[in-house]
Amino acid sequence: MLKYRVIPCLDVKDGRVVKGVNFVDLRDAGDPVESAMAYDKAGADELCFLDITASHEKRGTILDVVQRTAEACFMPLTVGGGIKDIQDISKLLLAGADKVSIMTAAVNNRNFVKEAAEKFGSQCIVVAIDAKQTSPGHWEIFTHGGRTPTGLDAIAYAREVVELGAGEILLTSMDRDGTKSGFDLALTRKISDSIKVPLIASGGVGNLDHLVEGIREGHATAVLAASIFHFGEYTIRQAKEHMIEAGLPMRMD
Amino acid sequence: MSIILIDYGSGNLHSAKKALERAAALSNRADIIQVSADPDAIRRADRVVLPGVGAFADCKRGLTSTPGMLEALEEAVLKRGMPFLGICVGMQLLATRGLEHVTTPGFDWIKGDVALIQPQDASLKVPHMGWNTLSPRLDHPLLKDIPTGPNGLHAYFVHSFQFKPQHESEVLTETDYGGSIVAMVGRDNIVGTQFHPEKSQKLGLALISNFLAWRP
Numbered sequence: 001m002l003k004y005r006v007i008p009c010l011d012v013k014d015g016r017v018v019k020g021v022n023f024v025d026l027r028d029a030g031d032p033v034e035s036a037m038a039y040d041k042a043g044a045d046e047l048c049f050l051d052i053t054a055s056h057e058k059r060g061t062i063l064d065v066v067q068r069t070a071e072a073c074f075m076p077l078t079v080g081g082g083i084k085d086i087q088d089i090s091k092l093l094l095a096g097a098d099k100v101s102i103m104t105a106a107v108n109n110r111n112f113v114k115e116a117a118e119k120f121g122s123q124c125i126v127v128a129i130d131a132k133q134t135s136p137g138h139w140e141i142f143t144h145g146g147r148t149p150t151g152l153d154a155i156a157y158a159r160e161v162v163e164l165g166a167g168e169i170l171l172t173s174m175d176r177d178g179t180k181s182g183f184d185l186a187l188t189r190k191i192s193d194s195i196k197v198p199l200i201a202s203g204g205v206g207n208l209d210h211l212v213e214g215i216r217e218g219h220a221t222a223v224l225a226a227s228i229f230h231f232g233e234y235t236i237r238q239a240k241e242h243m244i245e246a247g248l249p250m251r252m253d
Numbered sequence: 254m255s256i257i258l259i260d261y262g263s264g265n266l267h268s269a270k271k272a273l274e275r276a277a278a279l280s281n282r283a284d285i286i287q288v289s290a291d292p293d294a295i296r297r298a299d300r301v302v303l304p305g306v307g308a309f310a311d312c313k314r315g316l317t318s319t320p321g322m323l324e325a326l327e328e329a330v331l332k333r334g335m336p337f338l339g340i341c342v343g344m345q346l347l348a349t350r351g352l353e354h355v356t357t358p359g360f361d362w363i364k365g366d367v368a369l370i371q372p373q374d375a376s377l378k379v380p381h382m383g384w385n386t387l388s389p390r391l392d393h394p395l396l397k398d399i400p401t402g403p404n405g406l407h408a409y410f411v412h413s414f415q416f417k418p419q420h421e422s423e424v425l426t427e428t429d430y431g432g433s434i435v436a437m438v439g440r441d442n443i444v445g446t447q448f449h450p451e452k453s454q455k456l457g458l459a460l461i462s463n464f465l466a467w468r469p
Binding site for chain 1: 265267268272275306307308377378381382383384385403409411429452453454
């Protein structure tokens with residue numbers, strides 16, 4: 001039986017982790033590779049790096065991070081942030097990423113999703129959606145960390161990118177992100193039920209019940225969280241045990 | 254021993270190479286892992302691994318764009334019995350035909366078609382993406398000392414198409430996703446895994462170690 005996935009996400013800037021992992025004694029909590037190894041050992045089902053490097057000159061730093069992580073961790077790795085063209089994807093995959101997550105480039109040019117899926121296969125093209133509720137039952141896509149509205153309806157957009165070849169959707173509620181009040185379950189369920197590909201729920205996890213809700217009520221097949229894991233509030237194992245107690249099949253290898 | 258990982262423009266080579274190196278180190282072996290697109294290197298090797306991500310037709314095109322590649326593989330694997338491991342699309346290419354988007358001929362080493370996954374339960378998502386367990390149909394050296402079954406270790410899958418072999422005897426393991434999905438095929442010196450051993454942590458490294466030690 002396929003298991004639900006728990007995915008910790010690390011923000012990486014200029015090759016260093018922002019909000020480094022605090023739950024183990026790392027020699028260098030800012031080293032993404034050490035953090036990745038700690039999560040690998042802790043039983044994470046996948047790992048996600050979000051590259052938030054702003055300066056153009058330092059954009060290459062993520063490739064080195066991905067390469068070193070792939071040398072040390074034999075688990076699936078998704079990398080997102082600042083991907084603009086086919087070349088960017090190609091470099092990340094060759095460095096050892098298994099999936100790439102595209103956001104702004106897909107909003108700006110939907111055909112990019114199609115091109116990427118045709119070139120590399122849908123299985124490695126994740127489209128990231130940052131959405132905010134604009135009126136009851138309506139959510140709009142935002143870019144630039146929730147600052148730039150796009151006028152695009154989140155549900156219609158999700159359907160469209162899946163049609164174009166996205167193999168997975170990473171959905172973040174910008175209303176919930178950082179609030180610790182749980183996923184936006186109505187949004188998550190609406191999108192998950194409208195698409196045939198897996199959905200990763202993100203934004204708002206504050207406790208372990210939230211992870212269960214994301215799957216049971218949001219119909220997500222994976223849950224992504226950052227701070228509850230990085231700061232050692234909960235271990236990956238505790239999260240999975242809690243989900244098993246709630247009746248969800250999880251991997252405990 | 255020399256192991257060739259075939260480079261034909263498919264991604265994920267780096268991870269596969271590192272996993273092979275780690276598995277070799279864990280079993281105290283001094284194998285040389287080479288990434289190569291050279292048909293002569295395949296002929297000289299002791300074992301061959303064909304990775305693969307992406308679409309069936311693209312992978313096939315990538316492979317055949319190197320003159321002599323298919324011939325070298327057939328000579329090494331079919332005629333001389335060189336141990337062969339195909340991963341994901343590298344496993345699917347063993348089939349007679351791939352039915353992804355267009356019908357593309359495969360190697361036809363393991364008779365069968367590669368067709369879209371259509372789970373009986375409509376709420377199940379495609380791709381089949383994530384960790385699943387393996388149910389062995391046959392005892393195979395590549396599964397030695399690997400706990401399988403519902404309480405066994407997990408393998409990492411990510412695929413929308415599945416191998417449907419003509420001969421049940423060539424199905425080594427299956428997995429359950431709204432029905433049975435073939436997880437490993439094989440005969441003689443040939444094995445293919447639908448899942449990614451290079452991404453499957455414990456199970457993956459154990460399986461690769463078994464492949465390195467395998468004497469079919």
